[in-house]
Amino acid sequence: MLGMALAALDGTIVSTAVPQIVGDLGGFTVFSWLFSGYLLAVTVTLPVYGKLSDTFGRKPVLITGIALFLVGSVLCALAWNMPALIAFRIVQGLGGGAIQGTVQTIAADLYPLKERPRIQARLSTVWAVSAVAGPVVGGLLAGYADWRWIFLINLPVGAVAMWLIAKHLHEPEREGAGGGSGGREGSAAPARSRIDWPGALAVFACGGLLLTALVQGGVVWPWLSAPSLALFAASAVLVVVVVVVERRAAEPIIPGWVWRRRTIAAVNIALGALGLLMVAPTVFLPTYAQSVLGLDPTAAGFVLSIMTLSWPVSAALSQHVYRRIGFRRTAMVGISLATLILLAFPLLPFPGEAWQPALIMLLLGAALGLFQLPLIVGVQSTVGWSERGTATASILFCRQLGQSVGAALFGAVANATLASRLAGAPEGIRGGLPGDLDSVSHALTDPASALPPAAADYLRRAVDTAVDHVYVGAAAAGALALLALLVLAPRRFPVLPDPTSPATPHRNHSTTPDPG
Numbered sequence: 001m002l003g004m005a006l007a008a009l010d011g012t013i014v015s016t017a018v019p020q021i022v023g024d025l026g027g028f029t030v031f032s033w034l035f036s037g038y039l040l041a042v043t044v045t046l047p048v049y050g051k052l053s054d055t056f057g058r059k060p061v062l063i064t065g066i067a068l069f070l071v072g073s074v075l076c077a078l079a080w081n082m083p084a085l086i087a088f089r090i091v092q093g094l095g096g097g098a099i100q101g102t103v104q105t106i107a108a109d110l111y112p113l114k115e116r117p118r119i120q121a122r123l124s125t126v127w128a129v130s131a132v133a134g135p136v137v138g139g140l141l142a143g144y145a146d147w148r149w150i151f152l153i154n155l156p157v158g159a160v161a162m163w164l165i166a167k168h169l170h171e172p173e174r175e176g177a178g179g180g181s182g183g184r185e186g187s188a189a190p191a192r193s194r195i196d197w198p199g200a201l202a203v204f205a206c207g208g209l210l211l212t213a214l215v216q217g218g219v220v221w222p223w224l225s226a227p228s229l230a231l232f233a234a235s236a237v238l239v240v241v242v243v244v245v246e247r248r249a250a251e252p253i254i255p256g257w258v259w260r261r262r263t264i265a266a267v268n269i270a271l272g273a274l275g276l277l278m279v280a281p282t283v284f285l286p287t288y289a290q291s292v293l294g295l296d297p298t299a300a301g302f303v304l305s306i307m308t309l310s311w312p313v314s315a316a317l318s319q320h321v322y323r324r325i326g327f328r329r330t331a332m333v334g335i336s337l338a339t340l341i342l343l344a345f346p347l348l349p350f351p352g353e354a355w356q357p358a359l360i361m362l363l364l365g366a367a368l369g370l371f372q373l374p375l376i377v378g379v380q381s382t383v384g385w386s387e388r389g390t391a392t393a394s395i396l397f398c399r400q401l402g403q404s405v406g407a408a409l410f411g412a413v414a415n416a417t418l419a420s421r422l423a424g425a426p427e428g429i430r431g432g433l434p435g436d437l438d439s440v441s442h443a444l445t446d447p448a449s450a451l452p453p454a455a456a457d458y459l460r461r462a463v464d465t466a467v468d469h470v471y472v473g474a475a476a477a478g479a480l481a482l483l484a485l486l487v488l489a490p491r492r493f494p495v496l497p498d499p500t501s502p503a504t505p506h507r508n509h510s511t512t513p514d515p516g
Contacts, residue, residue: 001126002161003062004103006069006154007042007096008127011035012134013141013150020147027082036215037086041093042100043400044207048200049098050105050393051253054386055195057171058106061389063162065098070158076151101393106169108380108388113495114319116377121316124369128308135301199245199253206238207401214408223412258394263382266489267375268398270331273481274372275402279410280342280467280474281307281361288467291440292351292460303358307365314369321370327378327493332485334370339478341367346468351460371481378493402477410473414466421462429455 014034022031053061072092079085107119141149213231221227246252259265281304289300322330341364348356376395383391418440425433433455440459 002157003066003099004123004126006158007099008130009134012130013138017138017147017150025082033086034089037090038093040211041090042097044204045094045097046101046393046397047203047254050101050389053102053389058102059169059171061098062102065095066158066162069095070155073151073154077148101396105389105392113381117316117319120373121312124312124315128312131305131308194251196249196251196253199249202242202245203253206235206242210235211404214404217408262488262490263493264379264391266484267379267395269484270481271395272398272402273477275399276406276477277474278403279406280470284467284470291463293354306358307361310362310365311369314366315373318370318373322374327374328485328489330374331371334367335478335481338364338367339475342471342475345471350464381495382493410470413469413473417466417469418462429458
C-alpha cells in the first residue's frame with residue numbers, strides 16, 4: 001500500500017503545484033508533458049515489468065521500480081528547467097510502471113480468491129485517500145515551502161516501503177523459466193530465464209510513438225498534419241514489428257495467449273473501454289464544475305473525488321455478488337448501471353447545483369466498483385503464478401491505453417462541439433466571445449476577462465453541451481465494454497483451484513465456492 005501510494009499521490013500532488021513550477025522554470029507551452037510523459041512511461045513499461053515479474057519474481061521488480069521512482073523524484077527536485085523536469089518525470093514513470101502492475105499481482109499471489117476483494121479494496125482506498133490528500137499536501141508544500149518538496153516527500157514513503165518489502169515479502173525459489181509457452185508453473189525443468197530485449201524495445205517504441213501521437217494530436221498539431229500522420233504510420237509499422245518479434249521469441253514480453261484466451265481477451269477490451277470511459281469524469285468534469293457551475297478549483301476537485309469514496313466500498317462488497325452470480329455477470333451488472341448513470345448526466349438541468357454531478361459521481365463509483373474488481377480478480381484467478389504478472393499487466397496496459405485514446409477522442413468531440421457553438425453564436429454576442437477554443441475556459445473562470453453577461457451565459461451553455469456530448473460518448477464506451485463481456489467472455493471464468501502461488505504451496509482453499 002505504501003508502494004502504491006507513491007504512484008497514487010504523484011499526479012494529484014504535482015497538478016496543484018503547476019503554477020509555481022511554471023513560474024520558476026518557465027515552459028508553459030510544454031508543461032502538460034509533466035503528466036503526459038509520466039503516463040507514457042508507465043503505460044509502455046507495464047507489459048515489460050509484467051513479464052519480468054513472472055520470470056524473476058515480484059520482489060526484485062517491485063524494489064527496482066520503487067528505487068527508480070525515488071531516483072526520478074530526486075532528479076525532479078534538482079531540475080533546472082522544464083525540459084529537464086519532463087525528462088526526469090519520464091524516469092519516475094519508468095518506476096511507476098513497475099509499481100502499479102506488480103503490486104496488483106502480489107495481492108493475488110499472497111491471498112486466496114476468497115480474500116482478494118478485501119485486499120484489492122484496501123489498495124483502492126490508497127487511490128481514494130490520495131485523491132483527497134494529494135491536492136491538499138501539494139498545495140501546502142507549493143504555497144508555504146517550495147515546489148521541489150512535492151518530489152522530495154516521496155523519499156521517506158518510498159524508503160519505508162522498500163524496507164518493509166525487503167524484510168517481509170518472501171518468495172521461494174521457483175522452477176522453470178517464465179511460462180512463455182502458456183504452461184502452468186512447476187511444469188518445466190529448471191532453466192535459465194531469457195529476457196526478450198528486442199520485444200521489450202519494440203513494445204516500448206511502438207507504445208511511445210502511439211501515445212505521443214494521441215497526446216499531441218489536436219493540441220500541438222492538427223490531426224491530419226504531417227507529424228500526426230507520420231507518428232501513426234510509424235506506430236502501425238511497429239505494431240507489425242512487435243507481432244513478428246514476439247512470435248519468434250522464446251519468452252515473449254506479450255505472449256500470444258493474452259489474446260487467444262477468451263477470458264483475458266474480453267477483459268482486455270472491457271478495461272480498455274473503461275479507460276476510455278474514465279476520461280469523461282476525470283478530464284471534463286472539473287472543467288464543467290468550474291466553467292458551468294462556477295465552482296472554485298478545490299470545490300470542483302471535491303465533486304470529482306466523491307467517486308473515489310464509493311468505488312472502494314462497492315469493490316469490497318462485490319465479492320458477495322460474484323460469489324452468487326459469477327465474475328462475468330457481476331461485471332455486466334456494474335457496467336450496465338454505469339452506462340445508464342453516464343446517460344443521466346446530459347439530463348441534469350442548466351446550470352444546476354453542485355450536488356447533482358456529485359451524486360452522479362457517487363453512483364458511478366459504486367457501479368464501476370462492481371465492474372472493475374471482479375474482472376481483475378477473475379483474470380488473476382484463471383492463470384497460474386508464472387503467468388499472473390503478464391496477465392495483470394496486459395489488462396492494466398489496455399486500461400491505460402484506453403485512457404490515452406479517450407483523452408484524444410473525447411477532446412476532439414468537445415472541441416468540435418465548442419467550435420460549432422462559437423461559429424453559430426448570434427451576431428449580437430459574437431464579438432464578445434473568445435476567438436479560439438483554448439480561451440473558453442479561461443474566459444469563464446478569470447474575473448479579469450469581463451465577459452458581457454449574455455456572452456458568458458452562451459459560453460456556459462456551449463461548455464455544458466460539449467461535456468454532455470462527452471458523457472454520451474463515455475456511455476457508448478460502457479456499451480462497448482458490455483458487448484465485449486456479452487460476446488467474447490465465457491459464461492463462467494475458468495478459475496484455477498487455490499493455491500496459485502508458490503509462496504503457499506500446501507494451502508488448499510478449494511472448498512471456496514467457484515465464482516467463475
